Amino acid sequence: xxxxxxxxxxxxxxITVRHMTKxxxxxxxxxxxxxDVHRSEVLCLIGRSGSGKSxxxxxxxxxxQYDGGEVRMGGQLIGWQDGPSPRKPLxxxxxxxxxxxxxxxxxxxxxxxxxxxxxxxxxxLLRVKKLPRAEAQARAEAALQEVNLKxxxxxxxxxxSGGQQQRVAIARAIAMEPKLMLFDEPTSAxxxxxxxxxxxVMKKMAAEGMTMVVVTHEMGFAxxxxxxxxxxDSGRLVACVPPAEVFGTEPADxxxxxxxxxxxxxxxx
Amino acid sequence: MELGLYLHYGPALVSGFAVTILCWIAGSLxxxxxxxxxxxxxxxxxxxxxxxxxxxxxxxxxxxxxxQLFILYYGGPYVGVVLGPVEAGILSFVVYxxxxxxxxxxxxxxSIPKGQIEAARCVGLGEGSIVRRIxxxxxxxxxxxPLTNFVIILSKETAILSVVTxxxxxxxxQTMAAETFTYIEPYVAxxxxxxxxxxxxxxxxxxxxxxxxxHLRRA
Numbered sequence: 001x002x003x004x005x006x007x008x009x010x011x012x013x014x015i016t017v018r019h020m021t022k023x024x025x026x027x028x029x030x031x032x033x034x035x036d037v038h039r040s041e042v043l044c045l046i047g048r049s050g051s052g053k054s055x056x057x058x059x060x061x062x063x064x065q066y067d068g069g070e071v072r073m074g075g076q077l078i079g080w081q082d083g084p085s086p087r088k089p090l091x092x093x094x095x096x097x098x099x100x101x102x103x104x105x106x107x108x109x110x111x112x113x114x115x116x117x118x119x120x121x122x123x124x125l126l127r128v129k130k131l132p133r134a135e136a137q138a139r140a141e142a143a144l145q146e147v148n149l150k151x152x153x154x155x156x157x158x159x160x161s162g163g164q165q166q167r168v169a170i171a172r173a174i175a176m177e178p179k180l181m182l183f184d185e186p187t188s189a190x191x192x193x194x195x196x197x198x199x200x201v202m203k204k205m206a207a208e209g210m211t212m213v214v215v216t217h218e219m220g221f222a223x224x225x226x227x228x229x230x231x232x233d234s235g236r237l238v239a240c241v242p243p244a245e246v247f248g249t250e251p252a253d254x255x256x257x258x259x260x261x262x263x264x265x266x267x268x269x
Numbered sequence: 270m271e272l273g274l275y276l277h278y279g280p281a282l283v284s285g286f287a288v289t290i291l292c293w294i295a296g297s298l299x300x301x302x303x304x305x306x307x308x309x310x311x312x313x314x315x316x317x318x319x320x321x322x323x324x325x326x327x328x329x330x331x332x333x334x335x336x337q338l339f340i341l342y343y344g345g346p347y348v349g350v351v352l353g354p355v356e357a358g359i360l361s362f363v364v365y366x367x368x369x370x371x372x373x374x375x376x377x378x379x380s381i382p383k384g385q386i387e388a389a390r391c392v393g394l395g396e397g398s399i400v401r402r403i404x405x406x407x408x409x410x411x412x413x414x415p416l417t418n419f420v421i422i423l424s425k426e427t428a429i430l431s432v433v434t435x436x437x438x439x440x441x442x443q444t445m446a447a448e449t450f451t452y453i454e455p456y457v458a459x460x461x462x463x464x465x466x467x468x469x470x471x472x473x474x475x476x477x478x479x480x481x482x483x484h485l486r487r488a
Contacts, residue, residue: 096393097393110382110387112385112403114406124392127402
């Protein structure tokens, strides 16, 4: 597939993906992915389980090592040293510097259970940003305020609901002031009645101009909040288009039609 | 029971107890440090190093402590390792204990969900911070009980050191028994000393456990 043609009003992309491939042993998880994500854009990745959405997302911050092609952020190649192949991975410190700009939220929240909500947020501010404790504390409290959880600052994760835990995880990521936020099925592990509170926080972030890449099965969120929707099938990026072209009219690609059909049958969309 | 005997042999028994404690604590701490290093290397080092360490673990766990002690103390001089009894005792404890400790630490490392480590990497925490701030505090919860258990086992293994003339508690007790032809008095004293060590270890283990599980209780 050819590189994306940019929307007319787009500014420079925050992250560019060119001819990216990823294999797990003999299995081709991602095939020639080309993608741009622009400043303040919300891009939703949709597709069946095993289509490569999460793998693509995890390649963007090098939690998975993509093996071919390039992911660049601000011109910098993510994860690999620039140079002739075979490429070498970046030294740990350089990779950490890149990751500081990319926040990530996981399906399983991945909070540190031995720290309170506030300590979960403070940790990286102290140890990565090296802020003085008072300043780190204040900034962490502000981040918890952003996700409406200031009153839970001293609670341990075990005493929080799934939705609250996920919001703490979001606060932990945004406190680092990333340029890009990645969400890996942020509501898939939640009870249905808790999904809304997490999506509302994400909508607010989108409205405030955060650049977001979201792997999701929440078609309503994709339809209403995303600027573009990327559909993956068998490791290939089939389409990357405004949501109206996926959800509004009957999509042209039969794979997308078949995928959406399963949601329509459940009256989700 | 002839309690008067204790007046005469008390100092020797107490000095034996002191040597036992020295070998036990130094050996346990050394074993823990080496065991932690082995577990860390097994976690992060390349395959050849991991295989070597696995071989070390298998060999040490597969042979009796007394044989290892004999080889170190009596065999050592043939390869230029000449150690006094106490030094040999402590070193053999480190060698003998480290594989068991490393296995306890390994199970601790593996108990931390990978997602928590990924989350830590994503906010830019370095490997050192991840171990100290994320892995260790949580794995201590799981490994305190097995660590305590093994330290208690080691406390009683110190008796074996008497076979290479380490002047520890059993050695002194046997001397007392041989010189006075009494058996009840020396061995009652010996049992009491070992019991004290075990009680103290259990108490300390419970203290540590209470401290490292704070976050689980305070909801």
